[in-house]
Amino acid sequence: MIQRCIQCGATYPLERVLYTCAACGDLLEIAVDAEDVRRLPTGAASGEVAGGPRPARGPATTLAAGSAGAAGGVWRYAAALPVEAAQAISLGEGATRLHRCERLGRELGVDALYVKTEGDNPTGSFKDRGMTVGVTQARRIGAQSVACASTGNTSASMAAYAAKAGLEAVVLVPDGKIAMGKLAQAVAHAARIVQIAGNFDDAMRLVQELSSGDGRTYLLNSINPFRLEGQKTLAYEVCDTLGDAPDTIVLPLGNAGNISAIWKGICEFHLAGRISRRPRMIGVQAAGAAPLAAFLRGQCREPRMADPETIASAIRIGAPVSWKKAAAAITDSRGSAESVTDEEILRAQRDLARLEGLFVEPSSATPIAWLRRERPTGLGTVVCVATGHGLKDPDAVLREAPNITKAGATLTELRSALG
Ligand code: F0G
Numbered sequence: 570m571i572q573r574c575i576q577c578g579a580t581y582p583l584e585r586v587l588y589t590c591a592a593c594g595d596l597l598e599i600a601v602d603a604e605d606v607r608r609l610p611t612g613a614a615s616g617e618v619a620g621g622p623r624p625a626r627g628p629a630t631t632l633a634a635g636s637a638g639a640a641g642g643v644w645r646y647a648a649a650l651p652v653e654a655a656q657a658i659s660l661g662e663g664a665t666r667l668h669r670c671e672r673l674g675r676e677l678g679v680d681a682l683y684v685k686t687e688g689d690n691p692t693g694s695f696k697d698r699g700m701t702v703g704v705t706q707a708r709r710i711g712a713q714s715v716a717c718a719s720t721g722n723t724s725a726s727m728a729a730y731a732a733k734a735g736l737e738a739v740v741l742v743p744d745g746k747i748a749m750g751k752l753a754q755a756v757a758h759a760a761r762i763v764q765i766a767g768n769f770d771d772a773m774r775l776v777q778e779l780s781s782g783d784g785r786t787y788l789l790n791s792i793n794p795f796r797l798e799g800q801k802t803l804a805y806e807v808c809d810t811l812g813d814a815p816d817t818i819v820l821p822l823g824n825a826g827n828i829s830a831i832w833k834g835i836c837e838f839h840l841a842g843r844i845s846r847r848p849r850m851i852g853v854q855a856a857g858a859a860p861l862a863a864f865l866r867g868q869c870r871e872p873r874m875a876d877p878e879t880i881a882s883a884i885r886i887g888a889p890v891s892w893k894k895a896a897a898a899i900t901d902s903r904g905s906a907e908s909v910t911d912e913e914i915l916r917a918q919r920d921l922a923r924l925e926g927l928f929v930e931p932s933s934a935t936p937i938a939w940l941r942r943e944r945p946t947g948l949g950t951v952v953c954v955a956t957g958h959g960l961k962d963p964d965a966v967l968r969e970a971p972n973i974t975k976a977g978a979t980l981t982e983l984r985s986a987l988g
Pocket of ligand 1: 821932957
């Protein structure tokens with residue numbers, strides 16, 4: 570495996586610390602051989618069930634007692650990852666559940682609707698898939714600290730994996746703009762947290778300037794191609810669970826790393842002959858923070874938007890760093906970038922919780938919001954990626970008058986309160 574520029578094709582060894590191409594400045598990716606992908610185990614990934622109870626996780630990650638090394642979940646796919654499983658800094662990420670959602674599917678007019686709950690991951694979001702690989706790489710290159718800008722989940726995840734690895738974590742977050750659960754996680758894992766007087770895009774610019782070329786402070790935003798390698802395993806898992814690729818994958822789109830990672834995983838499986846088709850990729854942004862949707866519709870000259878605003882704070886991003894990779898994923902898959910309003914997002918979040926028992930954070934409900942509004946036909950088997958757990962952002966559900974009634978402490982009063 571090797572690092573390669575997506576634009577000029579320049580290549581670099583895996584040990585070289587780079588965040589963008591040294592020759593032309595564009596994004597890097599990890600080039601993986603089809604042979605490596607063919608070596609992966611076949612069959613349904615363990616710990617991952619469609620619609621049934623979940624078997625216990627394998628012992629590999631929990632018995633490691635402070636040491637590195639892992640086997641299940643993300644690390645089941647180690648042969649196609651750019652770091653060694655024996656060196657892995659792992660908390661047992663991946664092997665998340667894929668739920669068949671019949672009740673919601675009926676309401677939305679989608680015959681085969683699945684939701685992949687990435688909130689099952691150790692810190693409650695998909696970021697853990699990327700962070701286990703990214704922090705393992707940080708150790709490999711001898712970093713002393715790791716750094717990121719974040720709307721919340723990246724910082725929570727990076728702080729946890731840095732703690733496990735014994736590295737210092739530096740996180741830059743937009744002041745007052747991240748959900749309480751995520752901030753609490755970064756605090757608990759003892760990260761150095763700096764609230765920037767600006768938005769995520771300001772924090773992203775600053776952390777890139779802060780991260781050093783010698784890797785002492787190693788940048789772990791999704792511009793880092795090692796992160797995306799971990800995140801591509803979501804695609805592998807979905808295909809292994811379903812036995813082939815779905816027809817459509819719908820997911821929230823913020824900094825645009827995840828859609829790029831998932832598409833990369835799909836293309837690798839396809840090239841290796843493990844799936845018969847490639848799904849359409851649909852990225853859903855919040856209407857107040859939809860630079861890529863506007864750009865791909867030809868409404869602006871670059872995917873950039875000042876002062877992004879939405880209740881879905883995870884995707885309150887105006888200048889997505891990985892937009893080029895995401896645009897390629899969308900175009901090559903004949904997909905699209907869409908946007909939904911905050912009202913539609915909150916309704917979709919309630920729908921998932923009310924009809925399917927799945928509590929996800931607002932950003933994670935954008936795919937359902939889009940399906941409800943558009944009611945598109947001919948999508949076939951649809952997998953929606955619910956990227957983060959609902960408990961990350963309790964304020965979002967509690968801000969509307971909650972369904973709570975008060976009653977005195979007698980049965981009569983209770984009965985009357987219940988009507
Ligand atoms: N969903 C959740 C829950 C997220 O936290 C994010 C991004 C996304 C979707 C969008 O993914 O950026 O790869 O397109 N959160 C980042 C963070 C930006 O800092 O936690 P993306």
